[in-house]
Amino acid sequence: MVDTPGTGPVIEVRDLRMRYGDKEVLTGVDFTATAGEVVVLLGPNGAGKTTTIEILEGFRRRSGGDALVLGVDPADGDEPWRARLGVVLQSWRDHSKWRVRELLQHLGSYYANYSTPGKPRPWAVDELLEVVGLTGAEKTAIGRLSGGQRRRLDVAIGIVGRPDLLFLDEPTVGFDPEARRDFHDLIHRLTDVDSTTVLLTTHDLDEAEKLADRILILARGRIVASGSADELSRQVAGESEIRWTRDGQRFVHSAADATGFVRELFRQHGEAVGDLEVRRASLEETYMRLVREAEGAA
Structure with missing residues (x-):
């Protein structure tokens, strides 16, 4: 039975496996994603991220396990199902002779027959141009766009059908800081307003921390950790580092119970405590430790 927006998990994966010849790329991946959730998939090169995404997009058949995407086995997805997906790859086929508005209107026309209750498809082109920051470039030939503008167009192509589920592969490569911030705002708009679910792969751990509701x-070939950046940090870091000043002196202390230590610190010294800082392991430190532990165990 096909899922309808707002009911059931958007992605449900159980014991997902993939083998290429004698090589096992995925050895039993399990996770779910719900409506409006941003899930970030992290992992070293060769870990199976791209294979996982391609299976869920319906572009590759798995070797074993179960997968449901929007209530459908992606291996059996039809056109109405695909109309509910958006994909932003690291690069798109060259459309250099098209103008921006013409291309978005043309691609958007394919989605007009696949509207669902409460979510008309596709985006109105003027609104889409505004949300991706291309209003001033709508009549520009795509071959003459700057690198940043071209990447914004890639995002517009991925969301033109107003997807229920959006796959993003390294979406902000080539973005300057302003474009990156605008993109993050766009993701929050898609999830908050349209309840779009986002599955994102990135090597930018700062971006992952800013966007993710959950990090995998x-x-x-398997999920070795799942949770928010803070939850993963707590899982890995047995102790937190507490820094503070008192009477012109700087102090540093490590404690498993940072909250309890800070309470005791203020009970003893009160307002004499200044410049208090509690630092847990960063996402980068957490990620590196979890990956090393998984590879060491293997």
Whole structure:
């Protein structure tokens, strides 16, 4: 039975496996994603991120396990199902002779027959141009866009059908800081307003921390950790580092119970405590440790 927006998991994966010849790329991946959730998939090169995404997009048949995407096995997805997906790859086929508005209107026309209750498809082109920051470039030939503008167009192509589920592969490569911030705002708009579910792969751990509701770390063909950046940090870091000043002196202390230590610190010294800082392991430190542990165990 096909899922309808707002009911059931958007992605449901159980014991997903993939083998190429004698090589096992995925050895039993399990996770779910719900409506409006941003899930970031992290992992070293060769961990199976791209294979996982391609299976869920319906572009590759798995070797074993179960997968449902929007209530459908992606291996059996039809056109109405595909109309509910958006994909932003690292690069798109060259459309250099098209003008921006013409291309978006042309691609959007394919989605007109696949509207669902409460979510008309496609985006109105003027609104789409505004949300991706291309209003001033609508009549520009695509071959004459700057690198940043071209990447914004890639995002517009991926969301023109107003998807229920959006796959993003390294979406902000080539973005300057302003474009990156605008993109993050766009993702929040898609999830908050349209309840779009986002599955994103990136090597930018700062971006992952800013966007993710949940982070999945894939190593050796399986999910070795799942949670928010803070939850993963707590899982890995047995102790937190507390820094503070008192009477002109700087102090540093490590404690498993940072909250309890800080309460005791203020009970003893009160307002004399200044410049207080509590630092847990960063996402980068957490990620590296979890991957090393998984590879060491293997």
